[in-house]
Amino acid sequence: MIDKIAASVADALAKVKDGATVMIGGFGTAGIPNELIEGLIVQGAKDLTVVNNNAGNGETGLAALLKAGRVRKIICSFPRQADSQVFDALYRAGKLELELVPQGNLSERIRAAGAGIGAFFTPTGYGTELAKGKETREINGKQYVLEYPIFGDVALIKAERGDRWGNLTYRMTARNFGPSMAMACKQTIASVHEIVELGQLDPEAIVTPAIFVSKIVKIDRQATQAGGFKKAA
Amino acid sequence: MSYQKRSKDQLAARVAQDIPEGAVVNLGIGQPTLVANHIPSSREVLLHSENGLLGMGPAPAPGEEDYDLINAGKQPVTLLPGGSFFHHTDSFAMMRGGHLDICVLGAFQVSATGDLANWHTGEKDAISAVGGAMDLAVGAKQTWVMMDLLTKQGQSKIVQACTYPLTGIACVKRIYSDLATLECTPRGLKLIDKVDGLDHAELEKLVGLPIAK
Numbered sequence: 001m002i003d004k005i006a007a008s009v010a011d012a013l014a015k016v017k018d019g020a021t022v023m024i025g026g027f028g029t030a031g032i033p034n035e036l037i038e039g040l041i042v043q044g045a046k047d048l049t050v051v052n053n054n055a056g057n058g059e060t061g062l063a064a065l066l067k068a069g070r071v072r073k074i075i076c077s078f079p080r081q082a083d084s085q086v087f088d089a090l091y092r093a094g095k096l097e098l099e100l101v102p103q104g105n106l107s108e109r110i111r112a113a114g115a116g117i118g119a120f121f122t123p124t125g126y127g128t129e130l131a132k133g134k135e136t137r138e139i140n141g142k143q144y145v146l147e148y149p150i151f152g153d154v155a156l157i158k159a160e161r162g163d164r165w166g167n168l169t170y171r172m173t174a175r176n177f178g179p180s181m182a183m184a185c186k187q188t189i190a191s192v193h194e195i196v197e198l199g200q201l202d203p204e205a206i207v208t209p210a211i212f213v214s215k216i217v218k219i220d221r222q223a224t225q226a227g228g229f230k231k232a233a
Numbered sequence: 234m235s236y237q238k239r240s241k242d243q244l245a246a247r248v249a250q251d252i253p254e255g256a257v258v259n260l261g262i263g264q265p266t267l268v269a270n271h272i273p274s275s276r277e278v279l280l281h282s283e284n285g286l287l288g289m290g291p292a293p294a295p296g297e298e299d300y301d302l303i304n305a306g307k308q309p310v311t312l313l314p315g316g317s318f319f320h321h322t323d324s325f326a327m328m329r330g331g332h333l334d335i336c337v338l339g340a341f342q343v344s345a346t347g348d349l350a351n352w353h354t355g356e357k358d359a360i361s362a363v364g365g366a367m368d369l370a371v372g373a374k375q376t377w378v379m380m381d382l383l384t385k386q387g388q389s390k391i392v393q394a395c396t397y398p399l400t401g402i403a404c405v406k407r408i409y410s411d412l413a414t415l416e417c418t419p420r421g422l423k424l425i426d427k428v429d430g431l432d433h434a435e436l437e438k439l440v441g442l443p444i445a446k
Contacts, residue, residue: 104325104368
């Protein structure tokens with residue numbers, strides 16, 4: 001019997017190794033797998049390369065992982081924010097390497113890794129600082145930059161519902177990077193708010209099919225979280 | 234003659250005036266988001282947000298915010314009936330693939346031929362953040378910039394060549410500013426309209442570049 005349901009966050013994260021590339025889903029307040037990030041801090045893996053859209057906010061979640069000194073490098077599109085003080089300090093102190101990638105290139109590079117694409121030409125970034133040193137080519141009169149896939153060891157993503165095979169659905173804009181990251185990593189761990197029986201997810205509406213998922217772990221939704229009671233700003 | 238600058242709302246209304254029925258539009262973070270308030274309700278326009286929604290509606294009523302339903306600026310929004318959710322890679326395919334009709338962005342500088350600088354001021358110790366700016370700039374069928382014509386120090390933000398790091402090359406089609414609306418062409422600037430009372434020579438002097446009538 002195929003059963004990808006992990007008994008606990010610790011169980012789900014048991015195989016994350018030092019030096020791993022860890023992709024973490026989320027954009028703004030939506031789709032951040034907070035409990036999995038907290039679990040990774042407890043698990044203790046270090047020397048990590050983290051792939052995320054941002055570089056942590058406030059003092060919790062990814063910011064706490066950075067603060068704990070577990071991250072060597074971050075690949076992201078938007079590190080600087082009003083409350084990215086943890087990243088800012090580590091970066092300025094030279095303790096954290098940054099690879100800045102335009103958001104669509106980031107997402108497509110992740111997808112490419114999952115789709116078996118060796119590299120691709122994209123118009124985004126051509127002629128800018130972020131394409132410096134990269135191969136370019138004119139195709140049909142338009143200029144493109146060659147970008148390579150980003151492969152991950154582990155994806156930590158937040159979905160809404162899952163079943164024991166690992167099929168996933170998401171909730172509104174919490175979907176964001178989840179489906180592409182799930183494809184790009186050797187191991188994908190998804191937190192879900194609800195585990196349902198096989199067949200209960202509408203096959204027409206499954207967003208991430210089971211093949212891309214290794215473990216799912218149920219996290220009870222807090223009343224204050226999105227989808228529970230509305231959260232005050 | 235004296236003239237009055239367009240207020241932020243007047244500028245947003247000026248941009249909205251040129252968005253046709255049926256257009257699919259991405260409004261950048263900051264000032265461009267104001268444009269949504271000025272699209273007449275009689276005109277159906279599909280708003281796209283980079284984080285995976287099409288058919289974005291206005292901000293929710295206080296107390297109705299759902300933090301799984303946000304826009305690119307991370308503010309709570311709503312979804313119109315008929316709206317859809319999709320993942321990031323599809324969302325950026327909508328941009329890069331030329332499926333968006335118009336995107337409206339803010340800018341630090343725009344060159345007369347449409348080079349855009351809007352992600353980084355080039356200061357040495359600044360931590361730069363690019364987000365979706367480069368993808369939007371080159372992806373939409375038309376990229377429009379919405380900005381004040383002059384910096385707070387009175388320098389033109391429209392320049393012969395950008396001195397700030399570029400976001401994209403020759404990607405801006407139109408500049409909507411508080412003083413004039415201009416087209417960027419391979420041969421330089423072309424006037425679309427200007428505020429009442431501002432004469433052409435004075436506008437050229439403010440910009441410091443020739444503007445074709």
